[in-house]
Amino acid sequence: MRGVIGEVEEKLRAHEYKMTPKREHVLCVLLENKDKHLSAEEVYNLVKKKVPDVGLATVYRTLELFSNFDIIQSMDFGDGRKRYEFSTEDKDGHRHHHLICVKCGKIIEMNEDLLEDLEERVTDTYDFTITDHELKIFGKCRECALKMKKP
Amino acid sequence: MRGVIGEVEEKLRAHEYKMTPKREHVLCVLLENKDKHLSAEEVYNLVKKKVPDVGLATVYRTLELFSNFDIIQSMDFGDGRKRYEFSTEDKDGHRHHHLICVKCGKIIEMNEDLLEDLEERVTDTYDFTITDHELKIFGKCRECALKMKKP
DNA sequence: TTTCATGCAAAGGTTTTGCACAGGC
């Protein structure tokens, strides 16, 4: 885990930014919540627990900074706020994808890269140079699907 | 084209809403810009050209109304505002997908439904009942890819 | 007359920005 912080520090330093204690706390919160998709305010509240004198603006600025260097990813599930997640990209730099339950809002991650052949077809058909893709699948998770059967 | 307006009118009436002149203008603007992905404000400005006394709130309310009845679709390309498009869904109710040029912002539509086998795999693996999906592919369009070669 | 639609202005929620101060090199 320490190693990750070091890596990020290097990435930042390479662009003339420093790894400050506040930034480290933001990063830690994101690392401790790899499975979640935190909003800026959620990150803010979690950081505040450790460092009460942090400002919301700093959190926003830090998230933007991390996002610019692909340390974290910002995403949007259509609820009016951005959500952030520590980047666990594969070697191709692709995001992983999400199953979004329209009933309970649960978000399930798919780590597979299932779109390779699709990419090929797109590249051929549209003459489009793909750098990334994002797939959201909406539906009902098992629990909610079961609930629906017994109303 | 007239037929479309009639269809929408029916859909609305089925839910006890009326097709008013303002709503019709909003619909027309969306029909006339099927290929674009207009923001609420862009719709507002276009409607204003025809009916100067329209209010922004009405446009928002109308877009919300149409959206609820799947007459139009709202989507999000990550630029902080929702965009709207007249629904040209296929029979399965699936959205079509988008290629988003990260250089010029151009959005190219893919009307194909390329994800059928993927859906099967997801259903099997995650026990997830899919109702819809949304795929965004980021990259460079041909023009921008060419520009990049001669800097 | 009763109901729904609308314009305007205000409020709401999220994110960004301006500015002065603090802190490390």
Place this chain on the structure above:
DNA sequence: GCCTGTGCAAAACCTTTGCATGAAA
């Protein structure tokens, strides 16, 4: 001392809501 990072508050931005007016059935 200089430069970056930071907190606070204000602003900006998109969207929603309240309310009184207006149109329609």
